[in-house]
Structures are given as structure tokens and as C-alpha cells.
Amino acid sequence: MAVIKLLTSDNVIIETEMDLIMCSGTIKGMLESCSGDDEIVPLPKVRSAILTKILQWAQFHRYEFADTTAEEEAENVCGVISPWDSDFINVDMSTLVELIEVANFLNIQRLLQLACKTAANMIAGKTSEDMRKILNIKNDLTFSEEAVMRKESK
Amino acid sequence: MSLDDDSAEYIHQKLYRSKGKCDVYVEPKLKSSTNARIPAATMAGSSNAIDIGAEHDVWFHIAMRLDPEDVQTFGLVCKQFAQMVNSRVFWRNMYRRYCLKSGSSKAWNLQLPAQLQLEQTRNCDMKTLRSLVTEAFFYCYRPLKERLELGYSLDWLLQRSFVSCTQNKYPCLWIVCYTLSNQQSNHIQFRHGEQEVKATNDEIEVVNDWEALANDEANSSLPSYNYEHRHEGVVLLIVLCRQYMPLPLQLLYNQQQSRFRVKATREMLCTDMRAKNLELDFVDDNNSNSKLSVTVKYSRIEKYKVLPWWHPDFKKFFK
Numbered sequence: 001m002a003v004i005k006l007l008t009s010d011n012v013i014i015e016t017e018m019d020l021i022m023c024s025g026t027i028k029g030m031l032e033s034c035s036g037d038d039e040i041v042p043l044p045k046v047r048s049a050i051l052t053k054i055l056q057w058a059q060f061h062r063y064e065f066a067d068t069t070a071e072e073e074a075e076n077v078c079g080v081i082s083p084w085d086s087d088f089i090n091v092d093m094s095t096l097v098e099l100i101e102v103a104n105f106l107n108i109q110r111l112l113q114l115a116c117k118t119a120a121n122m123i124a125g126k127t128s129e130d131m132r133k134i135l136n137i138k139n140d141l142t143f144s145e146e147a148v149m150r151k152e153s154k
Numbered sequence: 155m156s157l158d159d160d161s162a163e164y165i166h167q168k169l170y171r172s173k174g175k176c177d178v179y180v181e182p183k184l185k186s187s188t189n190a191r192i193p194a195a196t197m198a199g200s201s202n203a204i205d206i207g208a209e210h211d212v213w214f215h216i217a218m219r220l221d222p223e224d225v226q227t228f229g230l231v232c233k234q235f236a237q238m239v240n241s242r243v244f245w246r247n248m249y250r251r252y253c254l255k256s257g258s259s260k261a262w263n264l265q266l267p268a269q270l271q272l273e274q275t276r277n278c279d280m281k282t283l284r285s286l287v288t289e290a291f292f293y294c295y296r297p298l299k300e301r302l303e304l305g306y307s308l309d310w311l312l313q314r315s316f317v318s319c320t321q322n323k324y325p326c327l328w329i330v331c332y333t334l335s336n337q338q339s340n341h342i343q344f345r346h347g348e349q350e351v352k353a354t355n356d357e358i359e360v361v362n363d364w365e366a367l368a369n370d371e372a373n374s375s376l377p378s379y380n381y382e383h384r385h386e387g388v389v390l391l392i393v394l395c396r397q398y399m400p401l402p403l404q405l406l407y408n409q410q411q412s413r414f415r416v417k418a419t420r421e422m423l424c425t426d427m428r429a430k431n432l433e434l435d436f437v438d439d440n441n442s443n444s445k446l447s448v449t450v451k452y453s454r455i456e457k458y459k460v461l462p463w464w465h466p467d468f469k470k471f472f473k
Contacts, residue, residue: 101209101212
């Protein structure tokens with residue numbers, strides 16, 4: 001069984017099975033362009049804690065990757081989140097945002113979909129003020145801009 | 155042909171044409187490449203002071219998974235989010251998610267009318283696209299679709315004040331359009347051709363009406379600015395009938411002095427049981443001493459429909 005070494009941003013080398021990380025389009029592309037077998041793949045945007053979590057997710061879904069095409073993954077926009085995934089993604093907002101960033105960087109569409117949908121569900125039905133609190137964002141809209149926005153979106 | 159080749163050819167042509175005439179200073183105009191793909195982060199707009207430290211792409215990806223109900227509140231979070239929900243790519247994505255079956259980009263959706271098909275959304279500006287997508291939701295997005303299918307009965311017109319009435323003749327058919335309103339303490343103005351009708355509605359008590367209650371609440375909490383949609387609270391009653399029925403003079407000419415509201419509606423089967431009659435009772439609230447009552451009778455109507463202000467067909471009839 002082929003093994004690959006991944007170097008995270010906090011200088012931790014994580015060894016994992018090659019098949020497992022093939023869900024990442026980015027790493028797949030990197031490996032295709034690499035010739036050496038014993039190379040370490042640097043992931044400067046990924047912390048080891050997040051990578052471990054992603055590998056945990058990949059381990060659970062490893063047999064599903066082969067069956068689904070990219071189109072099917074894209075279609076699963078309004079899909080239902082499974083109980084395992086729901087439990088897996090039950091993290092605080094900053095971790096969730098980091099997961100989205102890393103899933104986007106590593107090009108793991110299903111994980112990106114899961115994390116984004118969870119974030120969207122977290123803010124669903126909330127007021128703008130509540131959304132700002134959840135996402136930790138400051139309001140930089142002026143009163144007139146806000147009024148125009150409300151008027152236009154009616 | 156590349157941009158540089160384009161510029162070089164332009165300069166060459168200018169010089170060739172002006173040869174021997176005078177010295178010409180040529181400044182090639184840089185053409186913007188309209189077809190270039192804009193990265194998601196650029197589309198997301200300017201940066202905001204975000205403590206989580208997320209990149210624009212993260213918010214953009216979340217925005218792309220929003221439900222239609224959350225779009226407005228999401229857009230009001232900050233400028234960056236406002237720009238996201240005011241982009242073509244956002245509304246195209248909304249259309250693809252909810253209005254195209256199985257994510258296909260070529261398929262026709264038979265639930266949608268011709269003017270809301272994918273082809274119609276291609277060459278329009280953002281506001282038109284947003285309007286088209288919103289309208290398409292009423293056909294494809296279940297919560298709105300159910301709302302539309304629910305329909306509205308004549309009871310929904312009760313206690314609403316009469317604003318105006320238009321009658322249009324089509325071959326073998328008259329379309330009568332009543333404009334009714336439930337807005338209170340507001341001066342509402344509707345233009346009907348060149349005639350401007352002003353309506354003041356101070357003394358009417360509307361009960362069992364969530365829209366009016368919502369308006370009251372909004373007015374009390376935000377006294378300085380009215381966020382209402384300009385047509386909010388307006389309802390149209392469309393009646394299709396074969397014969398012309400003149401509007402009572404009291405309704406036609408007493409609009410400045412009187413405030414007629416719908417007191418009762420009746421939908422009755424004809425004696426031959428082949429058609430229906432429709433009757434509308436209006437009562438004048440301004441004459442408190444002797445309440446003036448007017449009844450309009452439409453016999454053997456073809457069809458009637460009650461259209462609230464948010465209905466996709468509302469704009470077709472509201473002038």
C-alpha cells in the first residue's frame with residue numbers, strides 16, 4: 001500500500017495512504033506532476049489539526065469517492081447531511097471556516113459542500129445582526145446603503 | 155488576436171491614414187476583455203474587518219449555498235456580502251440550484267414559462283436576472299410554489315379599501331381589475347394612466363390581517379424610514395366576464411371624498427348551474443352618519459383571481 005508524506009504549515013509530517021488523499025484534486029495534480037516516490041508534499045496553508053480531521057473524513061468516505069463523479073458531487077447542492085457528517089462537522093465557526101478554506105485549497109468538493117452547507121444552515125433564518133455575531137463580522141454598511149439594499153431586495 | 159496585436163494594428167491604421175497629412179499622436183485605447191473569468195475573491199468585493207480572518211472565497215462559497223429566504227439578511231451583513239448577493243454569478247447559481255433539474259445547464263424546465271427559461275437569463279443585467287430568478291422561484295422553489303398554489307379566496311379582500319378599477323376589452327371578454335389596499339395611515343399613490351389617485355386610510359380597522367400587523371410593527375420600530383415595498387398591502391381582484399358591467403358612479407367619482415372598503419363578497423352559482431355570479435359590497439367609511447353602501451354585480455363570470463402584491467402575475471395587471 002503506497003504511503004504519502006504531507007508537510008503541514010506547523011511543520012508536522014503526516015503519513016497517510018495514497019488512496020485516501022486522492023480525494024483531493026490539488027494533491028492528485030501535484031502527484032501526477034511529481035516523479036519521485038519518496039517526496040514530501042508541502043501544504044503551507046493547512047494546519048496539522050485540520051489535516052487530521054480531513055483525513056478522518058476521507059477515511060469514512062473512502063469507498064464512496066470511486067462511485068461518484070464530479071458532476072454528481074456538484075449536483076448534491078441541496079443534499080441531506082448524514083448523521084456521521086453532521087457529527088463530524090459539529091465544530092465552532094472558526095474551525096468550520098478553516099475547513100472550508102482547506103477544502104477549497106485541496107479541492108475536495110464534497111467536503112467543501114458539506115462545510116459550506118453547514119455554515120449556511122447555521123445562519124439560516126437569522127437576522128443580519130445575528131449573522132454578524134455568528135460570523136464575527138463588523139457592519140460597514142451606512143444607513144442609506146442598508147435602506148437601498150432593503151428596497152432593492154423587496 | 156491578442157490585445158497587443160490589436161493595438162499594433164490600430165496604430166498602424168491610424169498612421170497609414172494620416173500619412174502625409176499631419177503628425178498624429180496616437181494613444182491606443184485599452185480594451186477590457188469582457189469574457190475574462192473573474193476570480194471568486196474579486197467578485198466578493200472589498201475586504202471587511204473580519205476577525206475570523208477568512209478569505210473572501212470562504213464567504214463566497216457560503217453565499218453560494220444560501221437558501222433564497224436568507225439572501226436579503228445575508229446581503230445586509232456588510233458591504234462585502236452585499237456585493238456578493240448583487241452579482242450575476244450569485245443569481246445564476248441560484249437559478250441553477252433551484253430551477254434547473256439535476257444541475258444540467260442545457261435542459262429546459264417545463265415547470266417554467268418561456269420567459270423564465272435559462273436562455274432568457276443569459277443576456278440580461280444583474281437586476282433583470284435577479285428579478286427573473288425570483289419570479290422563477292414561484293414555479294420551482296417548493297415553499298414559494300406552495301404559497302402560489304394555495305391561492306387566495308375572496309375573503310382575503312374583506313376590509314380592504316378600494317383604490318381604483320380598470321376595465322379592458324378583449325375579443326369576447328372583459329377584464330376588470332380592482333386595486334384594493336390595506337395600508338393604514340399612509341398616503342398611497344398609484345398611477346393609472348395619467349390619473350393619479352390618492353388614498354388616505356385613517357379610520358379603517360383591519361383585523362386578522364398579518365400584513366397590516368407586520369406593517370404596524372415595522373412602523374413603530376422604525377419611525378424614520380419606511381422599508382415597505384411600494385406595493386405591499388395592495389391586492390388585485392381580476393374578474394373575467396363576457397359582458398360589460400359599468401362601475402357604480404359612487405366608486406368612480408367619489409374617490410376624493412369617500413373611502414370605500416370591501417364589506418362582503420359573494421360567489422353564487424347561476425340558476426342553470428353553468429356559471430357563477432360575483433357580487434362585491436362596498437361601504438363608505440367617511441360618511442359615518444349614513445353609511446353609503448354600493449354593490450357591484452357581475453353575472454356569469456368566466457373566472458376571477460385574487461393577486462397579492464408579491465404574486466408573479468401582479469405586475470402584468472397593475473398599471
